[in-house]
Amino acid sequence: MARRQLSVADRYSATLSRPIRPEPLSFVAEAFRWGAVVPRLLALAVLMLVAQLGAHSRAEAQAYPTRTVRFIVPFGAASASDINARLFADRLAARWGKPVVVENRPGGDGLVAIGAFTAAADDHTLLFGPAGTFAVHPYEYEKLPYNAELDLVPIADVSTVILAFSTPASLGLRSLAEFLALARAQPGKLNAAASSGNSDFLMFGFLKQSGVEVAKVPYRDILQAPNDLAEARIHALMTSLAVVQPQMQAGRVKVLAVTSRTRAPAAPDIPTGAEAGYPALDLESVMGLFGPRGMALDLRERIAGDLAAVLDSTVRERVEATGQIVNMRGPSEFAASIARLRAKLAVTASVLGIKPAH
Numbered sequence: 001m002a003r004r005q006l007s008v009a010d011r012y013s014a015t016l017s018r019p020i021r022p023e024p025l026s027f028v029a030e031a032f033r034w035g036a037v038v039p040r041l042l043a044l045a046v047l048m049l050v051a052q053l054g055a056h057s058r059a060e061a062q063a064y065p066t067r068t069v070r071f072i073v074p075f076g077a078a079s080a081s082d083i084n085a086r087l088f089a090d091r092l093a094a095r096w097g098k099p100v101v102v103e104n105r106p107g108g109d110g111l112v113a114i115g116a117f118t119a120a121a122d123d124h125t126l127l128f129g130p131a132g133t134f135a136v137h138p139y140e141y142e143k144l145p146y147n148a149e150l151d152l153v154p155i156a157d158v159s160t161v162i163l164a165f166s167t168p169a170s171l172g173l174r175s176l177a178e179f180l181a182l183a184r185a186q187p188g189k190l191n192a193a194a195s196s197g198n199s200d201f202l203m204f205g206f207l208k209q210s211g212v213e214v215a216k217v218p219y220r221d222i223l224q225a226p227n228d229l230a231e232a233r234i235h236a237l238m239t240s241l242a243v244v245q246p247q248m249q250a251g252r253v254k255v256l257a258v259t260s261r262t263r264a265p266a267a268p269d270i271p272t273g274a275e276a277g278y279p280a281l282d283l284e285s286v287m288g289l290f291g292p293r294g295m296a297l298d299l300r301e302r303i304a305g306d307l308a309a310v311l312d313s314t315v316r317e318r319v320e321a322t323g324q325i326v327n328m329r330g331p332s333e334f335a336a337s338i339a340r341l342r343a344k345l346a347v348t349a350s351v352l353g354i355k356p357a358h
Contacts, residue, residue, distance in 0.1 A: 074113035132198025241323025
């Protein structure tokens with residue numbers, strides 16, 4: 001006799017009518033079962049949350065910018081930072097369809113610009129300048145109003161700024177060795193100035209290491225210094241090659257050496273510090289764009305990609321004409337360049353007996 005097939009309803013009713021027989025230690029087995037399940041559920045929830053945040057971050061990056069973008073520059077007009085910022089601002093504005101405004105905030109060894117940037121706490125307000133502006137601050141100030149590791153987030157490395165060691169042409173000096181000899185012959189009678197950041201640190205560290213006594217002349221805006229140098233009101237200056245280039249081309253300023261590893265494309269006749277016999281002046285001064293604390297990596301990579309996209313031959317030629325070397329690198333590469341710069345400055349500080357306050 002064929003067995004009758006039970007329907008789903010019949011099987012359900014049979015299950016309900018079956019007496020429940022408690023199994024020994026069933027509560028223990030159940031606890032173990034839930035103990036294994038809960039962590040998996042939590043892990044799944046975390047993964048879903050991360051995925052949602054990632055999607056939100058990518059959406060924000062794709063929509064950026066939604067309004068005017070500001071580039072804050074720690075130096076005045078016609079500086080290397082200013083030239084770069086304006087070149088890229090014009091092209092990014094065309095690409096984004098939103099205005100990109102450059103604001104010059106010179107003074108205070110870069111702290112004025114950094115203060116304005118960190119106070120904004122806005123991903124549409126970015127800092128455009130050399131990493132050396134803040135890399136030396138721990139050696140110069142006991143207390144800082146910002147945290148470089150958290151508040152200045154690397155977006156893109158745009159160029160290497162070639163620093164120049166210059167003197168008045170009227171002094172008739174032809175080399176770094178001649179300048180040092182003059183300074184030793186007249187202790188305390190010569191003076192010097194430098195851009196804020198690693199230029200200042202490198203120059204006066206080099207002079208101290210060389211055993212010469214030179215008075216330091218501070219400038220709120222270093223762009224005033226080349227005229228004073230040309231008139232021999234100051235006797236030595238270290239700043240970007242772009243700043244002294246007009247006076248150099250006019251024959252009123254003599255550039256004795258540059259700090260890059262290779263000679264400047266815009267001034268191939270000028271030796272590097274190492275070629276002049278002073279390898280301590282070898283320094284890669286990287287410049288780029290920084291975002292605020294917490295800026296998402298997706299957004300930083302998007303902006304870095306846009307910077308690379310607008311780097312045409314005209315921009316490259318104009319950047320190189322100001323004594324820079326174009327380096328278009330993204331967030332991680334820029335961070336690595338900054339780490340190398342800090343390591344170089346730490347070695348210099350150690351030799352000079354300078355300890356960071358932070």
